[in-house]
Amino acid sequence: MKCIVGLGNPGKKYEQTRHNVGFMVIDELARQNQWSLSQTKFRSVYTTEHVNGEKVLLLKPQTYMNLSGESLRAFMDYFDIELDDVLVVYDDLDLPPGKNRLRKKGGHGGHNGIRNIIDQLGTKEFKRLRIGIGRPSVPMSVIDYVLGTFDKDQQMAVKDSIQDAVKACEAWIEQPFNEVMNEFNVK
Numbered sequence: 001m002k003c004i005v006g007l008g009n010p011g012k013k014y015e016q017t018r019h020n021v022g023f024m025v026i027d028e029l030a031r032q033n034q035w036s037l038s039q040t041k042f043r044s045v046y047t048t049e050h051v052n053g054e055k056v057l058l059l060k061p062q063t064y065m066n067l068s069g070e071s072l073r074a075f076m077d078y079f080d081i082e083l084d085d086v087l088v089v090y091d092d093l094d095l096p097p098g099k100n101r102l103r104k105k106g107g108h109g110g111h112n113g114i115r116n117i118i119d120q121l122g123t124k125e126f127k128r129l130r131i132g133i134g135r136p137s138v139p140m141s142v143i144d145y146v147l148g149t150f151d152k153d154q155q156m157a158v159k160d161s162i163q164d165a166v167k168a169c170e171a172w173i174e175q176p177f178n179e180v181m182n183e184f185n186v187k
Contacts, residue, residue: 069120095132098157
């Protein structure tokens with residue numbers, strides 16, 4: 001079983017914001033595979049699919065970013081999902097738009113959604129796919145930046161980044177994570 005979790009904030013107000021790039025990856029992965037996130041449980045929307053005999057769960061917590069771990073923890077407990085079978089997809093200020101990074105573990109880096117997941121899971125050792133959103137080029141608060149939409153000059157890089165992230169997620173469904181890291185971290 002594989003569980004791919006995209007982080008973001010629910011509601012139309014946040015749909016195209018930088019902080020919702022994790023949701024964007026899940027939505028694009030579902031769209032390309034003609035899957036529908038139509039089920040709800042534990043303050044999440046999700047789908048359960050099968051790919052070459054592998055059960056795949058796509059999950060978008062609806063708890064708002066800062067409580068993402070509460071939804072994920074309940075989901076993992078209910079479906080008996082092993083930590084090694086979870087991949088969390090989220091935005092990262094320290095990577096430029098268009099750059100993605102896969103990691104097996106790490107800290108929260110100031111990301112409150114990841115901080116809550118670490119608190120809820122009791123470990124920093126879970127797979128991550130970080131999607132670069134860059135830092136503001138003009139003085140502004142981090143909150144205003146992450147809750148803002150991508151600038152025109154960032155949009156193409158982010159679209160490409162989402163496509164690469166979808167490919168990495170699809171590869172992880174069928175390949176060991178180390179192989180996926182080796183293939184996709186070189187871009």
